[in-house]
Every structure is written in structure tokens, then in C-alpha cells.
Amino acid sequence: MRSFPIFLELEGQTVILLGTGEAADAKRRLYARAGAVFTDDENADARIAVVALEDDAEAEAAVARLKARGLLVNAVDRPHLCDYTTPAIVDRNPVTIAIGTGGASAGLAKALRQRLESLLPQSLGQLAQALANARNAMKARWPDGLTRRRAIDAALGEGGVLDPFSANASDAVEVWLQQGEEGGSGGHHEIRLASQDPDDLSIGQARLLAGADLVLLHGDIAPEIVARVRADAMVIEADSGQPALGEDALIIALYAPD
Incomplete structure (x- = not known):
């Protein structure tokens, strides 16, 4: 992972925007959707800045001045100058x-955004809001955090009662809270890789890695496969010792291909 993604709350926040023309206007429209307030005053009280100046020397000088003040800067069409980039x-x-x-x-x-637009139902936001509204009820139904996470993972998985790719998933939240199962259990599992290509992972193997609490690496594993592990899981070399985890933890022994 080259860049760490974060989401900024920009509602009512000042963003310094330097430049005019199509590129600057496009950035203005994008940030305005998140509620940003714009200024071209380099000395304004702000946390981030966008530099959309056409002249290279002017752009580089502006970026240097803004970074010297501690601001995070996006330099349009100049990725080598950017502290952050704006995504699709x-x-x-x-x-x-x-x-x-x-x-x-x-x-x-x-292109990826357009593909996802066609796959994700418009009701996805309604499902998210329904889950937010049910947060206290989920804690009451599954008091243990690990059990709760497994129940949610099972419900949101492919074909699950709350499958986010289903247009009617938001309508099923209340029934799921009453009848939902515990979800997958923890325990120890082994995955012996057929190759170092992550596309060769089976669906079952990919799901285990995505839900693991701890992954023990046996041998030289390609970084592209390790990247498929749940982002906040522990990933360590098998010979470095296993940390103490709860009995419900999902532990994967991942073996390099022969």
C-alpha cells in the first residue's frame, strides 16, 4: 500500500485553492460536495490546500510555501509534489x-469508479444508515465484540442476509437482529498456497484471510497475498512466537507454495 487512505470532514472547513481554469474549477466542485469553504489567501487558517497553477515554477513555489506552514497540499497534475491525491x-x-x-x-x-457505479445498488446508503441505527441493538444481541464482528461479517458476506449488493438488504436488518446467527467461529486454519499469485486464492481462502485475527507466515509469501489479510490483523513470521489471543480468535497458518 503506497498511500494510506483517510476521509476528511470538510463541512465548513477552509480549503486554500490557488489557480483558475478548468482544473481549479473541477477541484472546487469536488470539494464543495463535502461542504468545503474556499479561499485564495495563502495565509488563511486552513489545514489543506490545492494548487492548480499552470506555470511549473509558480506551482512549485506555492507548494513549498504552503508545506512550510504545515499544510497538506494537493498539486494538480504534479503527483511528485502532492502530500495527498484526490480519488475517484x-x-x-x-x-x-x-x-x-x-x-x-x-x-x-x-474506469474502476464507473464499473463500481454499475454494480453497487443505490440503496447501499440506506443499508449503512440502518446498521448505524441498529448499533445499540447489535451490542445487546452480541455483547462480545469478536462475536459481534463475526455475525456482521457473515450477514454482509456474499449471499448473506445483508449482502450489500442486494437492493433489499436494508429492509432485512430488523429480522437479522432477531434471528441472526453467530457467524463463523474462530480456531486454527491452514492455507497452503498453490502459487504466489493472489488471483489463485480460492474464495474460501480469501474469506479466511479477510476475517483473520492473526496470520502466521511460513516461508516467503508474496506481499500481494499478504495484502489480502484484514488490514488491522496481526501478521507475523511463524517462528517469532504466537501472541496470546482469545479462544475465539481466527488464526491462519499461511504456507508458501512448494
């Missing part, structure tokens, strides 16, 4: 899906 966005409020390429190809990000 799929908006299913309150769900926001951001697709970034680290400045490598805006066209690729756009």
Missing part, C-alpha cells in the same frame, strides 16, 4: 468509496 469517488451517502492510484492514472481510477 462512488457516492452512496453515507457510504463513500474512494479509488486512488497514487497519481499513476486518473483514467484507471475513473
Whole structure:
């Protein structure tokens, strides 16, 4: 992962925007959707800035001045100067899906966004809101955090009662709270890789990695496969010792291909 994605709350926040023309206008429209307030005053009280100046020397000088003040800067069409880049966005409020390429190809990000737009139902935001409204009820139904996460994972999985790709998933939240099962259990599992290509993972293997609490690496595993592990899971070399985890933890022993 080259860039770490974050979501900024920009409602009512000042954004410094330097430049005019099509590129600056496009940035203005994008940030305005999140409620940003714009200024061209470099000395304004702000946390982020956008530099859309056409002249290279002027742009580089402006970026240097803004960074010296501690601001995070996006320099349009100059990824080597950027502290952050703006992604292609799929908006299913309150769900926001951001697709970034680290400045490598805006066209690729756009193509992926268009594909996702056609796959994700418009009701996805309603499902997110229904789950937010049910937060206390979920805690009451599954008091243990790990059990609750597994129940949610099972419900939201492919073919699950709350499958986010289903147009009617938001209508099923109340029934799920009353009848939902515990979801997958923890325990120890082994995955012996057929190759170092993540596309060769079976659906079952991919799901195990996505839900793991701890992954023990046996041998040299390709980084592209390790990246398929749940982002906040522990990933360690098998010979470094296993940390103490709860009995319900899902632990995967991942073996390099022969």
C-alpha cells in the first residue's frame, strides 16, 4: 500500500485553492460536495490546500510555501509534489468509496469508479444508515465484540442476509437482529498456497484471510497475498512466537507454495 487512505470532514472547513481554469474549477466542485469553504489567501487558517497553477515554477513555489506552514497540499497534475491525491469517488451517502492510484492514472481510477457505479445498488446508503441505527441493538444481541464482528461479517458476506449488493438488504436488518446467527467461529486454519499469485486464492481462502485475527507466515509469501489479510490483523513470521489471543480468535497458518 503506497498511500494510506483517510476521509476528511470538510463541512465548513477552509480549503486554500490557488489557480483558475478548468482544473481549479473541477477541484472546487469536488470539494464543495463535502461542504468545503474556499479561499485564495495563502495565509488563511486552513489545514489543506490545492494548487492548480499552470506555470511549473509558480506551482512549485506555492507548494513549498504552503508545506512550510504545515499544510497538506494537493498539486494538480504534479503527483511528485502532492502530500495527498484526490480519488475517484462512488457516492452512496453515507457510504463513500474512494479509488486512488497514487497519481499513476486518473483514467484507471475513473474506469474502476464507473464499473463500481454499475454494480453497487443505490440503496447501499440506506443499508449503512440502518446498521448505524441498529448499533445499540447489535451490542445487546452480541455483547462480545469478536462475536459481534463475526455475525456482521457473515450477514454482509456474499449471499448473506445483508449482502450489500442486494437492493433489499436494508429492509432485512430488523429480522437479522432477531434471528441472526453467530457467524463463523474462530480456531486454527491452514492455507497452503498453490502459487504466489493472489488471483489463485480460492474464495474460501480469501474469506479466511479477510476475517483473520492473526496470520502466521511460513516461508516467503508474496506481499500481494499478504495484502489480502484484514488490514488491522496481526501478521507475523511463524517462528517469532504466537501472541496470546482469545479462544475465539481466527488464526491462519499461511504456507508458501512448494
